[in-house]
Amino acid sequence: MTKKLPEKSGIPEACPHCGTKLSPWQQVLLATDRALVCRECWYRIILDVNPEPQKKDSEKLQNKGN
Numbered sequence: 001m002t003k004k005l006p007e008k009s010g011i012p013e014a015c016p017h018c019g020t021k022l023s024p025w026q027q028v029l030l031a032t033d034r035a036l037v038c039r040e041c042w043y044r045i046i047l048d049v050n051p052e053p054q055k056k057d058s059e060k061l062q063n064k065g066n
């Protein structure tokens with residue numbers, strides 16, 4: 001397979017803390033759980049992806065309404 005995958009939704013290829021490259025499997029885990037602990041430095045990598053920030057506002061309004 002020589003096809004290079006495009007950047008998938010901002011998933012880092014390496015640990016932002018120590019720079020250790022993440023394995024494809026680790027990247028899958030990160031994409032699934034949106035969080036992954038680096039095996040080298042134990043830094044918790046968290047995907048700060050907010051696809052719909054407005055949704056939180058509506059949830060807040062709902063809570064306030066109740």
Ligand SMILES: [Zn+2]
Binds near residue numbers: 015018019
């Ligand atoms: Zn690390």
